[in-house]
Amino acid sequence: MAEINREDVAHLARLAHIDMSSEELDRMAGELAVIVDSIKSVSEVAGDDVPATSHPIPLSNVYRDDVVGETLSNEEALAGAPDNADGRFRVPAILDGE
């Protein structure tokens, strides 16, 4: 199984949208390497004949009637937003240079 290095952590932090300083990357890479090393044995335990469990108690799909239930008002939905305008969430530019 692969190890995890500083470059991996920098890439993962970008994917996860978390800015990290150089010192943070150094520290995180060291800590994660220890953690990954301790858990990698998990990949060697179960053979192909063991099914995966994603949910602890077996459940089939749960449906309800397609009718409007309790909903939030526009004001309630926007009440916690950092910024809003015209009854919508307001965000900074989505694309660079526009």
Next chain:
Amino acid sequence: MSEIIRLSAAALAQKLQSREVSAVDATQAHLDRIAAVDGSINAFLHVNTEEALLVAAEVDKARADGDTLHPLAGVPIAVKDLIVTKGQPTTAGSKILEGWHSPYDATVIRRLREARMPILGKTNLDEFAMGSSTEHSAYGPTRNPWDLDRIPGGSGGGSAAAVAAFEAPLALGTDTGGSIRQPGAVTGTVGVKPTYGGVSRYGAIAMASSLDQIGPVSRTVLDSALLHEVIGGHDPHDSTSLTDPVGALVEAARRGEVKGLRVGVIKELSGEGYQAGVLNRFAESLELLRGAGAEIVEVSCPNFKYALGAYYLIMPSEASSNLAKYDGVRFGLRVVPEGAPTIERVMGATRAAGFGDEVKRRIILGTYALSAGYYDAYYGSAQKVRTLIQRDFDAAFTQADVLISPTAPTTAFRLGEKLDDPLAMYLNDVATIPANMAGIPGLSLPGGLADEDNLPVGIQLLAPARQDARLYRVGAVLESLLEDKWGGPLLAQAPEIAGVK
């Protein structure tokens, strides 16, 4: 100290029903206690004085009018700040939600309101429930009432400490890998993780959705059963909520019985890595159960040695996905860097400033485990281990009616002791994690004090899925045997809290 705050929830409920004590006086006594000791304990992130007293006054009026009320009406309760509440802030212990108010109530909160239980406030936790010591809270650690230099466990250290320090008779917690039971163990209190789906998760801020469960925190087994019956049962708002009725848990606690019951000692959750004083108290509890007519058998769960590793793949994977919603757009913190940044840079800066180290560690670990090329080896393998753990439990429960182990390998450690060693911190949950992986219920109750440090030890009981009543039946018997031996509840031996005004 006021006598009211020393009462169990069951005893207080009785005094309220007979109108010997008013709900306002009961609520005020706990608010006074919070004012007196919480400067030292830091169990509460928010105190809900006005609303709690208002609800208490309504209960008193309804009772005077002869209305039929829920048996727990007027019994105050504290709520872990991972559970959303209208009218109070919900932070999840994180800077990213500082000052945020939920526009809706969690289902468990709605049920507390229907029962008319005054909510005293919101309790401290490790950020987004990630931790075993409450030191990862963005709002400072909670301190253990038994020794203020020690951790109260985590992530629900605030709820456990509040109950142990007599700031509340009851509290709600959440348990993803032990966050109700381990704090119960190290503070000398009772905590229950119900069967997965037995209590609605609607309004519990999600960490790992296939493992998270809300449950009761209290000082006695009966009190947990009383609270469990209030919050349990089907909820259409949570698709994973079980449709079974909650069951006669209070009756199980009142009619405790272990004669002829097979109690299985899990071989793998003992021995190396467990503190001597913890093992001594554990052995003592086994002897008491044997003396009361239980049959003690040994069971083996060989795949438990992989449980911690599998947990630290599944939990961060689910958490990294669940925490993607904190992006500075719809709620919570937004940090705008210099210049004319795009939303992508705003997200990066917001999450860097809003999340603490442990949360970042788990998001990165989860993102890694879910990456293309690693998914099968990590997340997929961990899910297979989950099957093996369930099979171990299935086999064990053919030999025993309930299983037993120490709740945590050690007593409360010192604040700061494991903060720089994430792996050592994770090992605290080695005995509690298997129950979450299998979805089965677990209860921790005080087992006495360890000889070497005079700190509380927790005893964990586990039952098959949907058999939560067994935990209360056995727990109540063990609690009563132990209290006979001690001459009263364990918390009566707790020292006075230093620095109390």
